[in-house]
Amino acid sequence: xxxxxxxxxxxxxxxxxxxxxxxSAIAFACLVLIFMLSFQxxxxxTMINAAVKIQTGHFKIQHRQFQENHNIRKTxxxxxxxxxxxxKTPGIEAYTFRSRAFSIVSSEDRTYxxxxxxxxxxxxxxxxxxxxxxxxxxxxxxxDTDKALIGRLLARNLKVKTGDExxxxxxxxDGSVAAAVVTIKGIYxxxxxxxxxxxxxxxxxxxxxxxxxxxxxxxxxxxxxxxxRVTEIKQQVQARLQKLETGNSLIVRDWSEIMPGLKQxxxxxxxxxxxxxxxxxxVVAFSILNTFLMAIFERTREFGVMMAIGTAPSRxxxxxxxxxxxxxxVGMGAGIVLGIFVTLYFQTRGIDIGGAGELLNxxxxxxxxxxxxxxxSTAIGPAMVFVITFLAALYxxxxxxxxxxxxxxxxx
Amino acid sequence: MYKIRTFLKILSFLLIIPVTSASAADxxxxxxxxxxxxxxxxxxxxxxxDMTIHRPEWERTMTIKAxxxxxxxxxxxxxxxxxxxxxxxxxxxxxxxxxxxxxxRVIKLPPSMMSQSWMGSDFSNNDLxxxxxxxxxxxxxxxxTHTRQGKTVYVIKSMPGPAAPVVWGMQRIxxxxxxxxxxxxxxxxxxxxxxxxxxxxxxxxxxxxFPRVWKxxxxxxxxxxxxxxxxxxxxxxxxxxxxxxxxxxxxxxx
Numbered sequence: 001x002x003x004x005x006x007x008x009x010x011x012x013x014x015x016x017x018x019x020x021x022x023x024s025a026i027a028f029a030c031l032v033l034i035f036m037l038s039f040q041x042x043x044x045x046t047m048i049n050a051a052v053k054i055q056t057g058h059f060k061i062q063h064r065q066f067q068e069n070h071n072i073r074k075t076x077x078x079x080x081x082x083x084x085x086x087x088k089t090p091g092i093e094a095y096t097f098r099s100r101a102f103s104i105v106s107s108e109d110r111t112y113x114x115x116x117x118x119x120x121x122x123x124x125x126x127x128x129x130x131x132x133x134x135x136x137x138x139x140x141x142x143x144d145t146d147k148a149l150i151g152r153l154l155a156r157n158l159k160v161k162t163g164d165e166x167x168x169x170x171x172x173x174d175g176s177v178a179a180a181v182v183t184i185k186g187i188y189x190x191x192x193x194x195x196x197x198x199x200x201x202x203x204x205x206x207x208x209x210x211x212x213x214x215x216x217x218x219x220x221x222x223x224x225x226x227x228x229r230v231t232e233i234k235q236q237v238q239a240r241l242q243k244l245e246t247g248n249s250l251i252v253r254d255w256s257e258i259m260p261g262l263k264q265x266x267x268x269x270x271x272x273x274x275x276x277x278x279x280x281x282x283v284v285a286f287s288i289l290n291t292f293l294m295a296i297f298e299r300t301r302e303f304g305v306m307m308a309i310g311t312a313p314s315r316x317x318x319x320x321x322x323x324x325x326x327x328x329x330v331g332m333g334a335g336i337v338l339g340i341f342v343t344l345y346f347q348t349r350g351i352d353i354g355g356a357g358e359l360l361n362x363x364x365x366x367x368x369x370x371x372x373x374x375x376x377s378t379a380i381g382p383a384m385v386f387v388i389t390f391l392a393a394l395y396x397x398x399x400x401x402x403x404x405x406x407x408x409x410x411x412x
Numbered sequence: 413m414y415k416i417r418t419f420l421k422i423l424s425f426l427l428i429i430p431v432t433s434a435s436a437a438d439x440x441x442x443x444x445x446x447x448x449x450x451x452x453x454x455x456x457x458x459x460x461x462d463m464t465i466h467r468p469e470w471e472r473t474m475t476i477k478a479x480x481x482x483x484x485x486x487x488x489x490x491x492x493x494x495x496x497x498x499x500x501x502x503x504x505x506x507x508x509x510x511x512x513x514x515x516x517r518v519i520k521l522p523p524s525m526m527s528q529s530w531m532g533s534d535f536s537n538n539d540l541x542x543x544x545x546x547x548x549x550x551x552x553x554x555x556x557t558h559t560r561q562g563k564t565v566y567v568i569k570s571m572p573g574p575a576a577p578v579v580w581g582m583q584r585i586x587x588x589x590x591x592x593x594x595x596x597x598x599x600x601x602x603x604x605x606x607x608x609x610x611x612x613x614x615x616x617x618x619x620x621x622f623p624r625v626w627k628x629x630x631x632x633x634x635x636x637x638x639x640x641x642x643x644x645x646x647x648x649x650x651x652x653x654x655x656x657x658x659x660x661x662x663x664x665x666x
Contacts, residue, residue, distance in 0.1 A: 073470065102528070104510075106519045113524040167517050169510065175465055175472040175532045177490075177499045179512040 004315055008322035018298075022291045023331040026385060029284040030335025031342060033381025035371065036280070038343045039351075040273045042372035044266050045227050051262055052255045053129045054190050057095075057221030059234045059254040061241070066218055067251060072101050072173050075216035077246045082220050085240045091233045095222035096123035099207050101178070103170030105200055107158040114154055115199035116168055118207025118217075127223050130188060130201070137162035137186035145206045148182040151196035152189040160184055166200070172212035180210045230254050281384050288385075289392040292324060296396040303400055304408025313401040320400060324393030331389075332382050339381070343373045441552035441568055444587060449483065449547060451591035454647035456481040457618065460491070464639040465533050474531070475643075477664070483544045485656040489664045490531070500661045501530070506541045511661035518658050527579070534607070534628045534638040538579050546583060549576035555584070564589040580606075592621055597631075605631040618645035 012019050052058050061082060066074035076082060079097050086095045099118035104111060121140040125131045130149070131139040140147055150160065160166060162184050172178040182202055189196055208215060224233050234254050241247040256263040296303075303316060350368030457480050464473045475492040490499040498513035508521040526537045550570035557566050568585045572578040582603050586595035592614055598607040608631050611623030622645060629637035655665060 073467075104519060104521070104525055106517070111519055111522045111525075113522060113528070167512075167515050167519065169512055169515070169519060171529075171532045175470075176493070176495045177512060177531070179515045181515045181517075 004319045005322055008319045008326060011319065011323055012326055018295055019327060022288075022295065022327050023334065025284075025287055025291055026328055026331025026389060027335035027338060029288070029385050030332055030382045031339040032280065033277070033284075033384065034336065034339030034373075034378055035343050035346075036273075036277060037377040037381060038347070038371040038373050039369070040270070041374060041377050042347070043369045044269075045372050046369045047266065048227060048255060048262065050129075051259060053127075053223065054133075054192060054195060055128065055221075056255055056258045057127060058224045058227070058230045059222055059237070059252055060258060061220040061222075061237070061250055061252050062218065063249050064251045065249075067253070070100070070102070072171065072211070072218075074249075075099075075173070075213070075218055076220060076250060077216055078244070079215070079217045079220065081244050082241070082250075085237060085244075086220070086222060089233060089236055089240065091225050091229050093223045093225045094123070094126040095220055096120055096127040097204060097217040097220055098124075099204060099211070099213055099216075099218045100199075101170045101207075101211050103168050103178070105154070105158065106167040106169065107160045107164065110158045112154065112157055116170060116207070116211075117199050117201045118204040118211075118213075119201050120204045127221055129190075133188040133190050134186040135189045137184065139186055140201070140203055142203075144185065144203050146180060146182045147185040147203065149186045149188055149201040150184050151199060152187055153193060153197040154200065155184070155187050157197070162187060168200070168202075168210070170211065172210070173214070173216070174212045176212060178211045180206075281388070284385065285388040285392065288389050289395070292389075292392050292396055296320070296400065300403070300408050300411040303403055304405045304411065307403065307405040308409060313403070316400050317397045320397040321393055324389060324397075328386060328389040328393075332385060335385070336378065336382055340373060340378065343371050343377075346371050347373055441554045442547075444554075444566055444591070445552055445568060445570070445585065446547055448585075448587045448591040448593055449544070451620075452593055452622070453480055453483065454618070456648045456651040457645060458648065458651075459618075459645040460643040462639075462641045462643060463531070463533060464641070466639065467636050472532075479651055479655055479665075481651045481656060483547070486540070487656055487660065498664070499531075500664065501540070502656065502658060502661050503540055504656060508537055508541050509658055509661060513662075516662075518661055534630065534636070539628075542579060545576075545578055546570060546585070549573055549578050550583065560588075565594065590621060592623060594623075607631065617642060618647045620647070 061076065063074035063076060065071060083095070083097075086092050097120055101116050102113060103116045105114040105116070106112075119130070119140070121142050121144065125139070134149070135152065137149075140149060148166065150158075150166075155161070158166060164184050165181050166184065168178070168180045168182060170178045180202075182200075202210075204217070207213065208217075222237075224230055231254065234252050238252045241250050241252065244250075306316060307313065347370055350370045352368055457478075459478050459480075461476045461478060462473055463476055464471060473493075474490055474496060477489040477491050478486060480486040484503075484505050486503045488501045488503075490496045498511075500511040502509045502511075508526075509518050510521060511518045521537055521541075526541060528537060529535065530537050530540055550572050552568050552570045555567045555569045557564055559565065565586060565588055568587070570583040570585060572580070572582075580598045581601035582599040584595075584597045584599070585593070587593050593611055595611070596609045597605050600606050607628065609626060609628045611626050613624040614621055615624055616622070617624060622642070624642050626640040627637055628640075654660065
């Protein structure tokens with residue numbers, strides 16, 4: 001160990017209180033920055049997952065033209081082949097088939113145009129949160145036929161309760177008149193008004209029978225295990241679909257393409273979050289600079305003595321920089337460990353945001369937000385702290401070089 | 413003296429006739445449309461029509477039995493294919509009801525469904541319900557005239573009045589001097605063509621000249637269209653009131 005490293009280490013522990021204060025300032029800064037960023041990333045992931053689990057999925061496969069005009073004839077001709085591909089693609093958590101047709105929905109005394117959606121009750125429950133959104137009545141079972149789930153607002157518009165009958169009148173895939181009377185089995189409320197007003201869910205098999213779909217569906221909706229892999233998995237699926245006979249007509253779109261509004265809301269929030277984060281970093285920077293400066297002022301006399309007995313200013317500077325690097329190292333280490341612990345704690349427990357209200361409700365977020373620790377959120381904060389402390393340490397270290405030993409020794 | 417009088421009379425005739433016929437043309441833009449609509453519809457009619465919905469990859473034909481009375485009442489029954497037999501639509505004024513035998517219910521079409529297609533065709537519910545809108549809500553100008561097969565053909569531009577509750581931004585109607593409708597084009601608010609209806613095979617039908625085949629298509633997809641082909645058409649003086657009621661939706665008159 002060279003002499004200045006040894007001296008620096010001893011200097012640090014000559015005044016433990018000062019050192020502990022500096023180190024804990026750095027540690028606290030790291031902790032807060034790690035947690036903040038993880039919380040922000042986590043809340044986005046919570047938002048996205050909550051939103052996609054109501055309806056869109058992480059990605060969705062449809063006929064290219066169905067996406068444009070929702071023409072009932074533009075179907076996925078071989079759902080089983082698509083299912084085979086999804087089964088073989090790693091990273092996919094669940095998927096489900098859906099069909100939809102705009103129809104006249106009529107109760108005893110009211111009539112509205114609404115979307116009739118065919119869902120596979122079992123698969124749907126693994127892909128979306130629909131079963132959890134049932135507020136009245138029950139979710140569909142696999143053996144149900146002429147039963148329906150209806151959105152809270154549509155139910156209110158139609159003035160129907162569970163157990164009431166509604167008539168569906170639309171057009172089948174073959175151009176024939178599709179008509180059915182279904183009994184309301186459950187009423188769901190997602191918090192997303194558009195969704196709760198739009199439609200009515202009936203079992204897929206029944207839908208296919210009423211609308212003469214001959215086993216075809218309109219969309220495949222999939223959920224992947226981790227949000228970061230959506231793009232990668234989507235591309236894989238897209239590539240494999242191309243090999244199908246009818247693959248060229250199919251298009252895969254991910255959540256950000258389906259819900260550009262959500263993506264925009266997140267980018268906007270990210271910008272305001274970043275501004276807050278930068279302010280925090282400036283505060284942290286000044287506090288660290290202050291701690292370092294104070295430490296130097298306290299020791300002016302000491303430096304004077306050292307220089308008087310022949311210590312070269314460059315060595316003094318080296319010692320000071322080494323001291324600050326020691327403290328930064330310890331502080332960052334402690335901060336990162338603490339930050340990870342605190343974040344992990346809330347990552348498993350979640351943070352109650354019950355009062356956050358309608359803004360989040362719009363995206364189906366109710367209850368808890370879970371911070372999400374990642375390499376990125378752990379690294380960025382401490383990296384910034386490192387740069388700041390280095391610059392903060394450089395200033396006094398340079399200042400020391402210009403010290404006049406005699407004046408310094410008389411410094412009170 | 414007498415000769416002079418006769419000469420003056422003839423002169424005045426020669427002068428007046430062009431004047432009166434010019435002023436007659438001014439009036440007739442609207443009159444032409446009204447006469448045309450009344451001519452095509454008659455007082456009351458009974459008809460059987462094959463409706464073919466054609467799409468590039470697909471085609472479907474249904475047979476429809478229709479009764480109309482005056483400008484506002486009509487009743488349609490699907491006779492074939494068997495799968496759709498018994499489906500019916502009643503129009504009274506601008507209100508429409510639809511009946512399906514499978515669910516055995518009569519449903520009044522809500523305003524939100526009026527722009528949807530009727531029975532999957534290129535005709536919308538509004539095309540049926542608001543077919544008289546052209547007479548009530550539009551101002552008409554004769555844009556041009558020409559002669560085809562010895563008959564004068566009028567091209568009439570119809571613009572909606574400022575506060576009229578209309579679907580279209582403009583319509584352009586081509587009709588013959590004997591009031592046979594040849595073409596009707598529907599434009600949006602930007603005056604871009606959206607849909608077009610053309611007629612052909614004009615032949616004696618139901619006791620007068622009538623186009624046997626009607627075709628409706630969106631102007632940007634001419635390979636997707638709906639054809640109406642008359643199998644039979646009879647004009648009568650009147651039809652009973654009870655025909656145009658909701659109860660006759662369930663029990664098709666023979």
